[in-house]
Amino acid sequence: MTPQNPSFADEIRRSFDGQAAMTLIGASLSRVDPGIIKITLPYRANLTQQHGYIHAGIVTSIVDTACGYAAYSLMPAGSEVLSVEFKVNLLRPAKGKSFLARAEVIKPGRTLTVVRGDVFGIDESGQKELVATMLATMMCLRKD
Amino acid sequence: MTPQNPSFADEIRRSFDGQAAMTLIGASLSRVDPGIIKITLPYRANLTQQHGYIHAGIVTSIVDTACGYAAYSLMPAGSEVLSVEFKVNLLRPAKGKSFLARAEVIKPGRTLTVVRGDVFGIDESGQKELVATMLATMMCLRKD
Amino acid sequence: MTPQNPSFADEIRRSFDGQAAMTLIGASLSRVDPGIIKITLPYRANLTQQHGYIHAGIVTSIVDTACGYAAYSLMPAGSEVLSVEFKVNLLRPAKGKSFLARAEVIKPGRTLTVVRGDVFGIDESGQKELVATMLATMMCLRKD
Amino acid sequence: MTPQNPSFADEIRRSFDGQAAMTLIGASLSRVDPGIIKITLPYRANLTQQHGYIHAGIVTSIVDTACGYAAYSLMPAGSEVLSVEFKVNLLRPAKGKSFLARAEVIKPGRTLTVVRGDVFGIDESGQKELVATMLATMMCLRKD
Numbered sequence: 100m101t102p103q104n105p106s107f108a109d110e111i112r113r114s115f116d117g118q119a120a121m122t123l124i125g126a127s128l129s130r131v132d133p134g135i136i137k138i139t140l141p142y143r144a145n146l147t148q149q150h151g152y153i154h155a156g157i158v159t160s161i162v163d164t165a166c167g168y169a170a171y172s173l174m175p176a177g178s179e180v181l182s183v184e185f186k187v188n189l190l191r192p193a194k195g196k197s198f199l200a201r202a203e204v205i206k207p208g209r210t211l212t213v214v215r216g217d218v219f220g221i222d223e224s225g226q227k228e229l230v231a232t233m234l235a236t237m238m239c240l241r242k243d
Numbered sequence: 244m245t246p247q248n249p250s251f252a253d254e255i256r257r258s259f260d261g262q263a264a265m266t267l268i269g270a271s272l273s274r275v276d277p278g279i280i281k282i283t284l285p286y287r288a289n290l291t292q293q294h295g296y297i298h299a300g301i302v303t304s305i306v307d308t309a310c311g312y313a314a315y316s317l318m319p320a321g322s323e324v325l326s327v328e329f330k331v332n333l334l335r336p337a338k339g340k341s342f343l344a345r346a347e348v349i350k351p352g353r354t355l356t357v358v359r360g361d362v363f364g365i366d367e368s369g370q371k372e373l374v375a376t377m378l379a380t381m382m383c384l385r386k387d
Numbered sequence: 388m389t390p391q392n393p394s395f396a397d398e399i400r401r402s403f404d405g406q407a408a409m410t411l412i413g414a415s416l417s418r419v420d421p422g423i424i425k426i427t428l429p430y431r432a433n434l435t436q437q438h439g440y441i442h443a444g445i446v447t448s449i450v451d452t453a454c455g456y457a458a459y460s461l462m463p464a465g466s467e468v469l470s471v472e473f474k475v476n477l478l479r480p481a482k483g484k485s486f487l488a489r490a491e492v493i494k495p496g497r498t499l500t501v502v503r504g505d506v507f508g509i510d511e512s513g514q515k516e517l518v519a520t521m522l523a524t525m526m527c528l529r530k531d
Numbered sequence: 532m533t534p535q536n537p538s539f540a541d542e543i544r545r546s547f548d549g550q551a552a553m554t555l556i557g558a559s560l561s562r563v564d565p566g567i568i569k570i571t572l573p574y575r576a577n578l579t580q581q582h583g584y585i586h587a588g589i590v591t592s593i594v595d596t597a598c599g600y601a602a603y604s605l606m607p608a609g610s611e612v613l614s615v616e617f618k619v620n621l622l623r624p625a626k627g628k629s630f631l632a633r634a635e636v637i638k639p640g641r642t643l644t645v646v647r648g649d650v651f652g653i654d655e656s657g658q659k660e661l662v663a664t665m666l667a668t669m670m671c672l673r674k675d
Contacts, residue, residue: 119289120298123267145263148308154264155307155326160300164292182299183499184524186330186474186618186666188645190638205664206622210498211471211526213620213664232637232645234618234666236472236524238499327643328668330474330522330618332501334494349520350478354642355615355670357476357520376493376501378474378522380616380668382643407577408586411555433551436596442552443614444592451587452580470587474618 100134100204104176107133111168118164126161128168134204136169138162141197153193155231158200162187162216162233165202170212170237173204178239183211185235193230195220202233212237244278244348248320251277255312262308270305272312278348280313282306285341297337299375302344306331306360306377309346314356314381317348322383327355329379337374339364346377356381388422388492392464395421399456406452414449416456422492424457426450429485441481443519446488450475450504450521453490458500458525461492466527471499473523481518483508490521500525532566532636536608539565543600550596558593560600566636568601570594573629585625587663590632594619594648594665597634602644602669605636610671615643617667625662627652634665644669 104110108131115121115128121138124146130137138161140146140153148154163182171180202216216233248254252275259265259272265282268290274281282305284290284297292298307326315324346360360377392398396419403409403416409426412434418425426449428434428441436442451470459468490504504521536542540563547553547560553570556578562569570593572578572585580586595614603612634648648665 114293117293118298119291120301123289145267147263149258149261150323154262154304155329156300156304157264159303159307159331160298163299163303179294182333184330184332184472184501185299186328188328188638188666188668189326190645206620206661213472213622215664229638232647232666234620234664236620328616328645332494332522332524334501350476350517357478357616359520373494376503376522378476378520380476402581405581406586407579408589411577433555435551437546437549438611442550442592443595443617444588445552447591447595447619448586448588451591467582470621472618472620473587474616475591476616477614 100173100207102133102172104174107172111171120160121164124157124160133172134169136165136202138165138200139197142195153198155189158193158218158231159187161198161200162202162218162231163235165200166214166216166233166235167237169202169204169214173207173212174239177242179242181238181240183236183238185233187231187233189231191228191230193220196223197221210239244317244351246277246316248318251316255315264304265308268301268304277316278313280309280346282309282344283341286339297342299333302337302362302375303331305342305344306346306362306375307379309344310358310360310377310379311381313346313348313358317351317356318383321386323386325382325384327380327382329377331375331377333375335372335374337364340367341365354383388461388495390421390460392462395460399459408448409452412445412448421460422457424453424460424490426453426488427485430483441486443477446481446506446519447475449486449488450490450506450519451523453488454502454504454521454523455525457490457492457502461495461500462527465530467530469526469528471524471526473521475519475521477519479516479518481508484511485509498527532605532639534565534604536606539604543603552592553596556589556592565604566601568597568634570597570632571629574627585630587621590625590650590663591619593630593632594634594650594663595667597632598646598648598665598667599669601634601636601646605639605644606671609674611674613670613672615668615670617665619663619665621663623660623662625652628655629653642671
């Protein structure tokens with residue numbers, strides 16, 4: 100997929116750094132490509148729910164962010180991206196030493212872009228297991 | 244709706260207190276009734292996304308938690324509740340002095356319970372505005 | 388909710404009559420109000436799945452149509468409505484002598500409108516039971 | 532993925548033939564493999580909505596059926612499959628000479644199975660275009 104905004108990667112990195120919620124939970128951008136974004140989250144005990152797994156809302160936070168930027172990477176310069184809606188299926192308990200959210204645009208569009216995102220739990224030995232999957236609609240807002 | 248577990252309210256309060264992620268973001272339980280749960284979240288700058296609104300994942304965190312406990316309140320003693328999946332429509336920017344997630348069971352079931360949740364932003368004057376709505380499936384796990 | 392298009396009701400009735408799929412399954416419009424639409428579907432054996440209940444896709448057909456027109460009723464003259472996405476929870480087997488889909492706009496918008504829809508099964512004695520619920524996003528396309 | 536029920540393919544074909552709704556719309560099973568199902572639907576004018584495209588509910592009918600049998604193909608003998616919920620993103624107008632729904636299990640489970648489904652429109656020249664994508668939860672009911 101071809102980006103319309105030549106400086107999309109810089110803008111995504113700058114925007115990500117401005118997301119206080121990503122800083123709070125300790126997430127970082129690990130891949131920025133046209134239509135594809137990866138975000139990494141190390142396990143932290145303060146992100147868990149009552150059974151000791153990462154909270155579904157925190158899992159959602161990283162994959163929603165990844166989906167948003169995946170859509171944004173294909174939008175024209177001067178746009179803003181907005182999450183319209185997403186659905187998340189929680190496939191397994193979110194356990195692991197770290198977590199990887201990977202988002203990929205399925206259908207870019209002038210106004211709406213549809214993105215699929217997966218979250219993997221990664222154990223000590225580097226083994227990945229799919230823990231959640233998202234199907235999301237993102238919207239392009241033109242500032243002008 | 245009639246609870247099967249007479250001590251559901253105590254168990255929900257204890258369970259909520261055990262959710263590190265809820266402590267991290269500053270959320271608190273504000274209503275615990277059979278089939279209905281409310282959670283309150285004061286605005287904090289460290290919960291925001293790049294435009295200064297509360298991150299969609301944080302909004303999801305409180306309404307998913309509310310939906311889970313709303314389902315749990317109607318489950319038999321000795322059960323555990325698990326989020327199977329949820330869909331969230333983000334209706335307006337999540338701005339406000341505080342936020343209220345309200346969840347209500349639409350259809351309780353032996354194995355699966357369907358719950359609707361709304362999140363309101365509340366401004367200085369106490370005015371409420373719907374910012375997101377969730378439709379979720381929760382699962383009952385029997386420990387025995 | 389206030390309609391922007393004074394002839395919305397006539398246009399919805401005309402548009403509905405042009406939906407061959409609605410004719411095929413025997414559905415009819417039973418209420419057209421600003422932001423609220425009802426569609427009725429009598430039981431027919433040729434609409435069933437393998438267990439003899441109305442097929443989930445047919446249930447979806449009537450509630451998607453109702454949600455689309457509920458959104459359309461609030462759009463300006465000269466618009467077209469498009470289903471962006473929907474999620475359906477199937478709460479009970481779709482059994483009954485007839486079925487009622489009821490859609491109501493939760494959040495109208497210039498481009499996107501969010502609509503909730505419920506489908507009820509109605510038995511011989513007129514008793515209604517909720518069999519499915521939809522949460523949908525509809526888009527306004529301006530012809531000009 | 533390994534089927535538990537050696538006669539799953541025969542049972543799926545027999546069950547599909549018992550779906551009156553599939554007969555009504557003219558759909559047929561075109562592939563039955565463990566965890567993967569394809570259903571084909573030729574274009575018919577009586578399946579359309581007001582703009583002449585195949586109705587979103589009909590699109591949903593074929594992909595929900597495909598997702599259900601993809602899940603069923605991995606269930607033990609003597610089970611029944613039930614659609615719990617699905618979300619559909621409608622990516623492009625459903626136009627074509629015929630339509631192909633392809634479903635694949637993402638995560639099989641004892642009680643719940645998560646399935647992804649895609650619907651393609653196929654034109655005169657055999658060119659395929661993705662028109663919709665589904666993310667669905669299916670439930671296994673054991674008869675005994």
